[in-house]
Amino acid sequence: MTTTLNLPASADEKDATPGLMTIWKAKPWHWLPVVVAVGLLIFIFFDGLTSMLSAWESEEYSHGYMLPLVAALLIWQRSSLLAQTCFQTSWSGVLLTLFGLSVYLVGELGTLYTLIQYGLLITLGGICLSFMGWRAFRIILPAYALLFFTVPLPSFLYNNLSSELQLISSQLGVFVIRLFGITVFLEGNVIDLGTYQLQVVEACSGLRYLFPLSALGFIAAILFKGAFWKKAVLFLSTLPITVLMNSFRIGMIGVLVNYGGVGMAEGFIHDFEGWVIFMACTALLVLEMWVLARIGPDRLPLRDAFSIEGPEPLPPSVRVVERRLSWSFYPIIPVLLVVATVSQLLPQREEIIPERTEFLFFPSTLAAWQGRTDRLEKQYIDALQFDDYLLADYGDGSGDTVNLYAAYYSSQRKGASVHSPKSCLPGGGWRINEFSQREIAGAGGQPLRVNRSLIQMGDERLLVYYWFQQRGRVMTNEYLVKWFLFWDALTRQRTDGALVRLTTRVPLDADVAKKDALLADFIHLIDAPLRRFIPE
Structure with missing residues (x-):
């Protein structure tokens, strides 16, 4: 099936011999700058590529190995159209390249692989656009878009x-x-x-x-x-x-x-x-x-509607014109060289992992409260991927109990990060009856804002307080947590942090306000000790 592309004619095409197809061919030297640009791209984004290949080892992203090959196949299918299309200058490709490299630098400074990987694809698109122009880039656009499926989702x-x-x-x-x-x-x-x-x-x-x-x-x-x-x-x-x-x-x-x-x-x-x-x-x-x-005005048999074909053969008699390197491609290599040099001259920004005391030494006695530690099952430990955790039940001798859970992550830039209880609790069968925020006086009278949730499953009710304690900040909004995760990675080279959760039982005939006061008093007790285990 012949594919046609209705595009405005270029000056070279208008000069073509009437009735004779014009195709463009590049001399071998024409591809040398492209090879240099690709080499610089790999050099600049090497860490991001390595991280992406590691992600492809997991079952969710194992198809990533196949996608670049499929993209190459799709471009090959359209090679006849590309041969008939004159490459043009596109300065927007240079701007897109600069934008992609800016994303890379931000990701590199913040040690965030996801930004580096998206920066790679954006830069690649900018290089292709500056090399061939919009008319030819539209032909390969589907193959280029397919490459975005190779990048793992942010955690x-x-x-x-x-x-x-x-x-x-x-x-x-x-x-x-x-x-x-x-x-x-x-x-x-x-x-x-x-x-x-x-x-x-x-x-x-x-x-x-x-x-x-x-x-x-x-x-x-x-x-x-x-x-x-x-x-x-x-x-x-x-x-x-x-x-x-x-x-x-x-x-x-x-x-x-x-x-x-x-x-x-x-x-x-x-x-x-x-x-x-x-x-x-x-x-x-x-x-x-x-x-x-089989539906609609453009009905076709399946074998015609979906088939993997090679490129359309070119007629035996064609007018061959030598391709010229687009003016917009000339700045690309100098720009890549500058960024490659800058990336090497930047001070080594290895992530800072602060020293801390392990939760193993968290006090089991807090005023009148006596604690007993517990362990999570392996399947939950594997799923949550924390570096350290605390799970303990505290009782005050009068029948009141509080479950304390804290999960600490020394780094959240490689995929592992805190899981919000708001999304996890329904998975355990709990229905959220109430959800709000509450401000509580912490150690030294400092206000501490926490999420408050009253959940229920059957006749059992629980009152849950939780917050995200991250690098000296206490936050309740998980999206704000992600923003400061990026900001602190960029400005402080740190992505450590923790989730802290308190839970107490609330019988159906119990006074919820008294349970609120109970958790508020317990927070006042643990606020200062937690700072030893969750670095500021």
Whole structure:
């Protein structure tokens, strides 16, 4: 199928012989500046590339190895169009390159790999645009956009998305189990089958399907020959397909466990089910393409609407014109050289990890309160990825108890970061009845603003206070935490911090105000000791 691109003719094209196709070819020396620019790009962004390759080792991003190859294939498919397109000067490409390098410098100074990786892709786009101009860049734009799927999500976006998908998948999975006439009870992410309990952990959120499937959907949308709205539907449908199929998988695991025991949710069977579900997601994507190809005025058989073809052959008689290096590309190499030099001359900005006392030595006696430490299960430790934590139950002898949990991260720039209880508590089956902020007097009379939440599950109620204690700041807003995480990484070379959470039981007939006063008094007791364990 021949592809045409209606673009305004350049001066060279107007001079072309009538009726004879004009193609542009570059001399070997023409590509030498491009090779130098790519080499400088790799040199500048080497740390960011290394970090990205490490992320591709995880199951969620293992498809990252494939995407650059697919992007190269998409460009090859359009090589005939590129040969027929005159490269033009584009100074906006220089500006985009400068912007990408600025993002890199900010990320480098702040030791934030996510910014460095996005800076790499932005700079790459700017270099391509300055080299070929807008007319040719539009031809490779889909392949370029595909590369953004190689960058791992920032950790706080990943955690929030994972928590939401866990809840949705758990609810829909229980619906599937009930279709088989099985009695089941759901508490957040815990599926209670009576004899067995299944927990929908982070690994079962569906992100291991969503990330590769969304990239696959984007590739399918590029190759699909149809209206733009069909391409958009094809790509956007990957999210509901992932959620529904992952929920079906969870439901079927529940059914198999009910009849065959907990072994049906472990080992080879568990992994094989995951592979089958991903293949089923791919099959649904193909079915969707078939349906889209058969509707609307631009109907086509699927083999014509979706096919992987090589570049269109050029006619035997063509007018060959030598490509000239665009004027906008000349500043690129000097700019890259300057940034490469600056990056080497900058003082080594290794992240500062402050010294602190381990939570192991946190006092077990606080005035009249006596504490008893506890341990988290390994699955929670692996999911939260903290460097140190404290979990202890304190009692005052009169029947009142307070659970103290603190998670400390020495660095939050490589993915591990605090998890907000606001997104995690619903996963345990708790319903948030009240949520607000409260100001409490801390040590030395300093005000301490905390999040206050009254949660309930069945007849059990808990009062929860929590806050983010990060590098001398006490914050309640998780998005403000992310901003200061970036700012302190940039200005102080630190990303350490902690989450502190207090919990006490509130019987249905108890006075909530008294429990508020209880937690406020307890905060007054722990505020000063915590400063030894959470650096200012």
